[in-house]
Every structure is written in structure tokens, then in C-alpha cells.
Amino acid sequence: MFLVASDYDRTLASEKNGFIISDEVKEKVNEFSKKYPFVVVTGRERKFIKVLAKGLNPTAWVLENGPLLLIGEKEIHLVDEDWFEIRESIVEKLEKLGLRYSIGKIIIYLDNVGNFSNKLRFDCARVEWNRNDAMIMPKNMDKGKGLLELVKILNFKGKIIAIGDSQNDIPLFKVADYKVAVANALDEVKKIADLVLNEENGKGVISLLEMIESGNLFKKIDIN
Numbered sequence: 001m002f003l004v005a006s007d008y009d010r011t012l013a014s015e016k017n018g019f020i021i022s023d024e025v026k027e028k029v030n031e032f033s034k035k036y037p038f039v040v041v042t043g044r045e046r047k048f049i050k051v052l053a054k055g056l057n058p059t060a061w062v063l064e065n066g067p068l069l070l071i072g073e074k075e076i077h078l079v080d081e082d083w084f085e086i087r088e089s090i091v092e093k094l095e096k097l098g099l100r101y102s103i104g105k106i107i108i109y110l111d112n113v114g115n116f117s118n119k120l121r122f123d124c125a126r127v128e129w130n131r132n133d134a135m136i137m138p139k140n141m142d143k144g145k146g147l148l149e150l151v152k153i154l155n156f157k158g159k160i161i162a163i164g165d166s167q168n169d170i171p172l173f174k175v176a177d178y179k180v181a182v183a184n185a186l187d188e189v190k191k192i193a194d195l196v197l198n199e200e201n202g203k204g205v206i207s208l209l210e211m212i213e214s215g216n217l218f219k220k221i222d223i224n
């Protein structure tokens with residue numbers, strides 16, 4: 001038994017389409033999720049996913065880069081209460097730096113702040129990058145940790161196949177048994193992947209799901 005864990009931006013959905021999921025990808029994932037567990041593991045907030053991925057019905061979601069699980073309509077927050085005080089102190093620091101940010105239910109988002117990477121370091125929080133965008137989040141939390149909590153809740157005992165493209169997918173890859181990079185992935189992600197696809201974004205996800213369904217992936221790897 002296996003579970004597929006897929007990133008969203010630049011994996012399921014492409015930048016070219018404004019990160020709106022295509023009908024083709026939606027149909028494939030919805031059909032696949034009826035047979036096998038398929039989890040979307042993304043930095044995105046629930047409110048954006050609702051709009052961008054309208055009609056996508058995976059088994060579950062790991063949102064805000066790890067600490068927010070969504071199973072059906074049930075939301076689970078993986079965070080200690082003291083995080084919200086820590087978050088306030090970080091927000092004060094960001095204001096002093098004059099940086100624009102937004103706040104999710106749990107994490108803080110900053111877009112296009114690659115030049116500030118040296119200033120964005122905190123003892124009490126972890127900064128995760130997705131290309132030039134930063135996410136400030138509770139220490140000891142990332143996509144991989146969020147997914148492992150979800151897997152426990154789902155009582156899933158099999159192997160994890162992860163697919164992604166960017167720096168924040170590396171912690172997801174760390175907990176996966178098999179790691180797949182889309183063709184548009186960063187080199188550092190391709191380097192640690194077991195398989196680099198020829199197709200980009202959602203077309204890559206479709207080709208992975210087809211390889212799984214036809215049994216071709218399992219001819220290459222022993223995952224059962």
C-alpha cells in the first residue's frame with residue numbers, strides 16, 4: 001500500500017495559469033483519490049486553495065507548510081499556544097524592518113524577500129523558503145512533520161511517494177520512501193529525487209499517477 005503526497009504550486013498547478021488547477025489535473029487526481037490515498041501538501045492557506053483548487057478532492061490536505069491538516073471539513077492545528085506570542089514578536093520585528101507580510105491561521109508569509117534572507121533569522125521560529133518567498137513557522141514544523149501527523153491520524157501504514165519542485169518540498173522528501181521531481185523543479189530538488197519526470201507541473205503529476213496505475217513505477221521500485 002502507498003500514499004501519494006503532492007505539492008501544489010508549480011507541481012499540481014502552474015504559474016502560467018495563475019496557479020489555478022486545470023480540469024485535466026483535477027479529474028485525474030479526483031479519480032485517483034477514489035482508489036488510493038492522495039494528499040496535497042502545500043504552503044498555501046485554506047482560503048486560497050478553496051479558490052485556486054476548487055473542485056479538487058484529495059484524501060486530505062496538509063496546509064500552511066505543515067501545521068494545518070484538513071480532512072474533509074475537519075481542521076487540525078498542530079501548534080503550541082505559545083507560538084502565537086512568538087508570532088506577535090516576529091511581526092513587530094518585520095514591521096521594524098518595513099517588510100510586507102500576511103498572516104495565515106498559523107504561519108507568516110512574505111513574498112519576494114530573497115534579498116532579506118540574512119535578516120530573516122529567528123531563534124524561536126523556522127524560516128522556510130519557496131523560491132524567493134519566505135514562510136515563518138513554528139520550530140520543528142515542516143511539510144514532512146505535518147504529513148507524518150496526518151498519516152498517523154489516517155492510520156496509514158504503507159509507503160509514501162512524494163512529488164514536488166521547490167526548497168520547501170525537501171523536508172517532505174525526507175519522510176518519503178520515494179521522491180519524484182517535476183521537470184520544472186529546482187536543481188537542488190532534482191538532485192535528491194529518485195525520479196525526475198520529463199513533464200512539468202500538473203502534466204508531471206498526471207504522468208506519475210499513470211505510471212502508478214499501470215504498475216510501471218513498481219517495476220522500477222519495490223514499494224509494496
Ligand SMILES: O=C(O)COP(=O)(O)O
Pocket residue numbers: 007008009010041042043044045130133166168
Ligand atoms: O508557497 C506557497 O504559498 C505554496 O507553495 P507550495 O504549494 O509549492 O508549497
